[in-house]
Amino acid sequence: TQLLEQSPQFLSIQEGENLTVYCNSSSVFSSLQWYRQEPGEGPVLLVTVVTGGEVKKLKRLTFQFGDARKDSSLHITAAQPGDTGLYLCAGVRGWQGGKLIFGQGTELSVKP
């Protein structure tokens, strides 16, 4: 069974601090996605990483896919209160229908 371990589960920081969220597995994924979910809403896709070693940037967010395509990280620089939310990594498993396996999520709270 493919599993995705996400850490930390909870993170409470002050505005302006940097943080990193990790997503690890013993399995190889064809690609990996990061979603953000705000209270009362469904998750929204932030990025998809496909190639081992790939780095993608989205403003102050930097996403990296491990060389072996088993792990990924999300780094936020100078966090802002608007970054508050639940961050979920999801590995794409197989080809049929684009099924995803999700990590447990990281609940981020950025205080002003």
Place this chain on the structure above:
Amino acid sequence: DVKVTQSSRYLVKRTGEKVFLECVQDMDHENMFWYRQDPGLGLRLIYFSYDVKMKEKGDIPEGYSVSREKKERFSLILESASTNQTSMYLCASSGQGLAGANEQFFGPGTRLTVL
């Protein structure tokens, strides 16, 4: 603007009741999914469908069934609701794409409480 809608945001049912959760997407997507979300467990796949009338079990199908009679509509059915099915239920859809790396579009969720 792409949209996935769910029939209810909040639902309270009694143990043993039959419960229907409806999901509609307007993106002409082939794939539709039902997840449940519980704290500390992330999203767990209940069922998914990759075509009309086609369905496959996900990781936790016990106690649930689904129906997809039309491309845009995917229903989740709890035949006899139990308290351990109290959860947030999320519906999602995605189109066909390369290597399965498809963005899933989610509805806002239905928070179901079974008393």
